[in-house]
Amino acid sequence: MTRAKPLPLVGLGAGSLLALLAILLSLASSEVLKTARYDDCSRQADLIAQRFDFALRERLQRLAARGERPDEVAAAWWVDQEGAVLRRRPAAAPEPPGPLLAVALRRGGEERALDDGARAAHWIPAHRLANAPEGAQGALVLWDAAVVRARLLSPLLDAGTDYRVALLRGGETAAELGFRPRGVGRPSPPFASWQIGVGLADSGATRRALRAQAWLLAGLSAWLFLVLAGSIGLHLRRERARERARGERERFLARAAHELQTPLALLRAAAESIRGGAVREPDDLRRCVDIVLREEERLTRTVRRLLKHLRREVDPDAPLELGDLAEEVERVCADHRAALAAQGLRLEWRLPGAGSSLSGPRELLGDALAEFLGNARKHARGATRIRVELSAPRADCARLVVADDGSGPSTSPDFGGDEVPGGAEGGLGLVLVREGVQAAGGKLSLGKAAEGGLEVVLELPARAVS
Structure with a gap:
């Protein structure tokens, strides 16, 4: 990690000299x-x-x-x-x-x-x-x-x-x-x-006027000192913020490289196996094709998320795509139900009652839910059931809860820090979700579910539509 640049000596010296001159003048x-x-x-x-x-x-x-x-x-x-x-x-x-x-x-x-x-x-x-x-x-x-x-x-x-x-x-x-x-x-x-x-x-009035002017100059010198100290503090704070941003950028690039290298390596291995004649049997050939399709889908999903992230960085004020959140939850759950069932996980979801729907950042909610379910499929130890619940605790808020009945993660994950559940392989997706939620004005938190496992709570701005 690069070190912070030193304070501009010319500006620091000039500010100190001005403050000293003000004191001497007072x-x-x-x-x-x-x-x-x-x-x-x-x-x-x-x-x-x-x-x-x-x-x-x-x-x-x-x-x-x-x-x-x-x-x-x-x-x-x-x-x-x-x-x-x-x-x-x-x-x-x-x-x-x-x-x-x-x-x-x-x-x-x-x-x-x-x-x-x-x-x-x-x-x-x-x-x-x-x-x-x-x-x-x-x-x-x-x-x-x-x-x-x-x-x-x-x-x-x-x-x-x-x-x-x-x-x-x-x-x-x-x-x-x-x-x-x-x-x-x-x-x-x-x-x-x-x-x-x-x-x-x-x-007497002259003495009072002279005293007032002396106090004024003393106040000016104190103000110069405060401005100088504030400028130094602001400079240091900006340098620390740059260092944090630089560190986050380096960690983000490391996760992105790992996330992209894994499917590319599998694609290359499958392609070389087919080209080199190592795979001859129809069943083996079918498995290689399945690997190619699965990793291509994973790679496409990762690249799409990275592009979304870059678009948010270029234009943070760009409006989000709004839509029916209940429909998005139902679509994502339906897409993941078979994969979860293959690993012995029963997926249940609960949506708002009929006659009302929630309108909000549909694509962001769908990406977040897909990431939560993917991580639950990989890391929900001892779980047999995953619960997904969409509700509206307030008129301007939508809450998504994803919980499992497992024994919880092996570590204490924190979406606000550098480490996220799932290790390096699943970390990039959660980092992208976290930054997207923050950019949208939402909130992401982790806790212990009533069933005993991990509970992820996502809150996003939304509005009820009758």
């Missing part, structure tokens, strides 16, 4: 995803710093063009070259901070960003101002850091993101901000000494 996923989120915070911080500078510039242009004070501006003073206040917004604004004003007036013709470490301001020269008071040198704009932090930054975040942003002066804690900054961007003057911090809005 172990490193939390840190990798966390780092990716923090890097995204840094990118958001740089982007918001650029948007923040643009927003400040837009508000300065509004103040210069319209004279309107944006909410983010704490106060604005229009002053002359001596520093005297010509206009202030709001009207109740205090005097401008002297240090910032002095720095602005040194280069009064240039726009400048001012930062004394505690306050952030802008100087807008007069030529950039619309509707400026006569004699104005420019306008000093003082930013309200609290309003800038509260109202200007949050709208700069991309819609739908789960980040938070704050303008950091330094020293703020995560508890005060409500989040921990993970990315920092630096705006342009006058807020150059400040920082724009971006962090995760809900770090």
Whole structure:
């Protein structure tokens, strides 16, 4: 018997590598995803710093063009070259901070960003101002850091993101901000000494999401292992099934060869005896002719069964020939009654009552019954009577029982195994019967008959016909 082929090493190695990579990825996923989120915070911080500078510039242009004070501006003073206040917004604004004003007036013709470490301001020269008071040198704009932090930054975040942003002066804690900054961007003057911090809005949700992703990857690795193990198991099961099929095929061929060789050998011996002149007497010649006819019939029957078996293998779904099962039982019993009587065996058969019949796989039932009777004639030790009974235990089933009153077979036959009653000579027929019954959806079993001998029970799908 040939050995099973080894597992494909390439497929096994690839599957193991994929499973290992999935496990390593699940172990490193939390840190990798966390780092990716923090890097995204840094990118958001740089982007918001650029948007923040643009927003400040837009508000300065509004103040210069319209004279309107944006909410983010704490106060604005229009002053002359001596520093005297010509206009202030709001009207109740205090005097401008002297240090910032002095720095602005040194280069009064240039726009400048001012930062004394505690306050952030802008100087807008007069030529950039619309509707400026006569004699104005420019306008000093003082930013309200609290309003800038509260109202200007949050709208700069991309819609739908789960980040938070704050303008950091330094020293703020995560508890005060409500989040921990993970990315920092630096705006342009006058807020150059400040920082724009971006962090995760809900770090707990992020941790839960990371944990869920890690579990997902761990589940994926487990699934890959299961798929790999299942594939290996399926491969091994298929290999074992192929080995069993190969073994059954070899045993089947051995039985077929034996079944065909025996009648061929007898035919050859009879033919050579006649041709060689060894048989001269009419009685001897008649016996040789009887041998030829008997073995020819046996050979024809065997070849016919083999052809049926091959047709079933080629087309397992081919419909079976249906017919009256009672007529088939009566025909086969009538054909075998004389041969059984010659060996001292009385054949009795019982059929369903008049007025009803069973329709089913007639040819299969006839072959099976002929095989059972042939084996009983050869191997029913000490038997004097053979009972054949056809019945319908259910509406969709026909049951055929063949029993004898002998002492039973010398071994414990089993139609489901490799050995069948009758040895090698009768084994092929029973194997063909067994496979035909299984293909038809029937059932074949052996047991001890009430008469004491062997009982064979065959069940086939059938239907009652009135």
